[in-house]
Amino acid sequence: MKPYIILLIIGFCLRESGSSFLFSTISDECSKRYYSSTSFVCVCNSSYCNFDGSLLPFEENQVRVVKSSQDEFLDIIINVNTTIRKQSIHGFGGAVTDAAAIDIKSLSQEAQNNLIKMYFGPQGSRYNIIRVNIAGCDFSVRGYSYDDIPIIKQAINLSSEEIYIFGSPWAPPAWMKTNNDIGGDGQLRKDMWQPYADYLVKFFQMYEDNLGVQLWGFTPLNEPLVAMNRSDFPGNTCVWFPEDMRDWISTVLGPTLEEEGYSRLILMIYDFNRLYLESYVEPILSDPSANHYVDGTAVHWYDDDILGPEGLDNVHNMDPSKFILYTEACTGTDGEDVALGSWDRGEQYINDIIEDINHWSTGWVDWNIVLDQYGGPNWEDNYVDAPIIVNTTADEFYVQPLYYALNLFSRNVARGSVYIHSDVNNDNIKTTAFVNPDEEVVLIVANLISM
Template identity: 45%
Template structure:
């Protein structure tokens, strides 16, 4: 068998690469990576970011030529080819104000429901442009932050107020006019709605699910939770153990913000309980817990390494993809009406009319560019004592894509066993690097 290998350090991501052909029959002497394509797991949905108000506001700060290059960088074959993107339903913390699609007090029939200036100016134009640029199908999912304030117990967009009992059906009807689902109890300073698992279960089976079905919208993929690992598996299990609510739910959405405290084993638990439901990481960003003057750090490799390590871990524990948060922020990490500033793969400098691709952008690109929708995760393992090397491997037809992260301070010689201990690929992986290896079987090779 002849294997073509393409090696991409994180800083050299483009369409112009050097191709090398290696034939090795013996392993090297350092880190051993073993693949087994006979063991295949979940199918990949894809990778991407969110069309937030803040993203659109920042793109519009750029000259027209730079705006076009920004969009190509994310969505075109010349760029990193995002294919899975999140769209906030109305306002989020990354808006300049809290708002919903019906802020007319008491409008339970949603007569005044309408998209806003933010949609027409900051979201829809860039979604349409992304669709024009993308060769892959662009998949979109909506996430609500808060119902209209008048539907909530506290009468506010933020805080811990839940949905008023008499608003369960109007809120379900609101979804028919839009899409998806959000949850959990805490006194957040930004747009939110408190849901116990029991209430969300009952709302889905008595209101949302039947309402979507009556409107012929069951073609939509409905995800529950949309929160951190610390809610696994108990929160979605409460919903999915009930056959009436289970029938309307397709998957479980997870955020990364508690991953340092809650290990990935809970994802395995969730999968073992509900194998027919997909898992998807729907929101992740760095800088959210940093000091105020470090919410944005230009050129920071550690944050790229953090992204790559988390993505590899999540994919190896049943996630079908990984969606970043804002695709663009300003140099302060905003705008954000709740002053909840964070970092982003692209930072826009309004004064200079420039945008900066952070190392996080290139980390995302290793996955979004080279792991195609429909690829299957396959078994991969790293030799004992090499914990600083992380790996995730995928099968595309008869080819393999292998993404490796060296978190160590030293270069490593990697020997990759393609299966069966008969053929190996040996290469040097630099310290603190992220490498993608495409092992493509040559036509007619045996």
């Protein structure tokens, strides 16, 4: 049997109890700022940031161990079966929203460079997916701007591989909706089906031809049922039921993409929580005409703490040729908006990523990569947390446990890696495993017991 190189990633509750701190190789020292006895962030500015070291080569029959704490061990048995191979991984990343762009640009140029390197550079998290909002979203301060373009171009230049960029619209223009309002529970008027498809094509043309940024894919609408029966819903939204989405894709959108030369773009449907996942996706995937144009299903994490992952399995089984990708997640939607240095929130990320990947997700895309100290700006006052928080008056930014939670995956699981089966003899231990393109086995282990 061929020997495997194993990269073992161990996350012990994501809590500090020793000198090692979620860094995969020799790393710069974290400049810690405490917010409680165990809650801290790593402070970065224009002159300093704690980048990861370069990944060091090693030989067969060696194990490289990355862990979040020292001197804590459990007696567990983990089985990894490299012959049970499932989905291929697209990657990991986050959204460069208007708010993220505004906050990044509030820093000096040197601090901006350090922040973008933390996400996209070879000594950072190596993000390889970016989500952008098509026109306005809640994390905007006005109708829309393209402040994100210079940041995206810098990320592309830093990355050692192609960055998959996909767009998501929050709503059609108000005049295309039945309620003539950007918010509320209005739907896309049926006489606007073609104009809306043309509207999306114009965005693709503008992004690629005018701004020089190549797109990988898109979703037709963010959270199509979030405002259902909510006429007072304040934000950019549009109610779009699955049967209408099916018919629009098969008769309007798909043919338009082919005619305009954009059929190469990856089309992901749904882009919402687990709650309506199966009932929304089934009418679309079961229709041959619509199915022909669909590449995958986009899912958000906001119901994951109350609904199990079985729906992901069921959607995969509807058509195994279509992938599932998690496209939005954030903490702070309940309780404290920004909880600086929260290890509990980092633990939530790791637990969810492992569960989603173990149930067919091909990657995981965070919400805003950067926000300010209040969790904004957000014109709806819908403030939340982010992996990096910018202090807009001190020219510094705070790297949170949320960042290092995602970093475990994005830095160590390469695009094209294949998920392999793993199991463990302890319900409080979560595992997921991969074979990287270079045949390196990556095993990620999370201990959810506070020790």
